[in-house]
Amino acid sequence: MKLHRVLAIFEKDLKEFMRNMSLFTMILLPIIMALLFTNIGGGIEDLPLEIIFILIGMTFTVISYNTMATMMAEENEKDTLRGLVQSPASLIDIILGKSLVTILMTLISLGISLAICDAITSWSFMGIIALILLLLFFLGLGIAVGLSVKSVATTAVYTMPIMFIFGMSQYVEFIVTDPNSIVRKVFNYLPIYQVFFIEEGQPPFKPLMILLVWVILVFIIVFWTFKKRSKDDKR
Numbered sequence: 001m002k003l004h005r006v007l008a009i010f011e012k013d014l015k016e017f018m019r020n021m022s023l024f025t026m027i028l029l030p031i032i033m034a035l036l037f038t039n040i041g042g043g044i045e046d047l048p049l050e051i052i053f054i055l056i057g058m059t060f061t062v063i064s065y066n067t068m069a070t071m072m073a074e075e076n077e078k079d080t081l082r083g084l085v086q087s088p089a090s091l092i093d094i095i096l097g098k099s100l101v102t103i104l105m106t107l108i109s110l111g112i113s114l115a116i117c118d119a120i121t122s123w124s125f126m127g128i129i130a131l132i133l134l135l136l137f138f139l140g141l142g143i144a145v146g147l148s149v150k151s152v153a154t155t156a157v158y159t160m161p162i163m164f165i166f167g168m169s170q171y172v173e174f175i176v177t178d179p180n181s182i183v184r185k186v187f188n189y190l191p192i193y194q195v196f197f198i199e200e201g202q203p204p205f206k207p208l209m210i211l212l213v214w215v216i217l218v219f220i221i222v223f224w225t226f227k228k229r230s231k232d233d234k235r
Helices: 003-019 022-037 049-077 083-087 091-116 125-148 153-168 168-175 182-187 192-200 205-234
Strands: none
Touching: 003 022, 003 049, 003 091, 022 049, 022 091, 022 205, 049 091, 049 153, 049 168, 049 182, 049 192, 091 125, 091 205, 125 153, 125 205, 153 168, 153 192, 168 182, 168 192, 192 205
């Protein structure tokens, strides 16, 4: 890995991101949703924590996951990823450069959205650590899907299930009202719920360990797809 190559890829992808209207508008979606949430019901003061986490999940899905998956898939579709890998830049340089763009856009959108909801300064230290792990989880999902698919259109097949299962997990509480339901118990082990439990005031050790397991699992998948892609590009 060479830092100057990573930064060069970051600069290239940042310019391409700003020119790609479908990706650029993704930044606006969580912000628009934050404005809607704060202007319905009782306003900011009555926003339940579940709504804040639905907003966080949406941000991580449409930006952290979707942007990363789309950028990688675009390179596959145009067959430019092979050319980049055969240049002095390695596949890991390319992934890191694209990841930096994705993280930057995620932080901008999430920061503005939480500020609108007056929820940017209320985070505990452990909650911030958990939020970083959650970002890595969604970023890893995007890398794994982006390395696996051959076209941008194929990423859409994965986006909706990922959004509803991992991104908007809190919606299950509005659909399944019985807290003892097996569905609710299963959803309680999903990544975003671990951050929710910490911010709700539960002891952070167990949620952090569960979240860490999810991150490790997704990066095992990333490593497998990375090795597979590297072998394919050498043929």
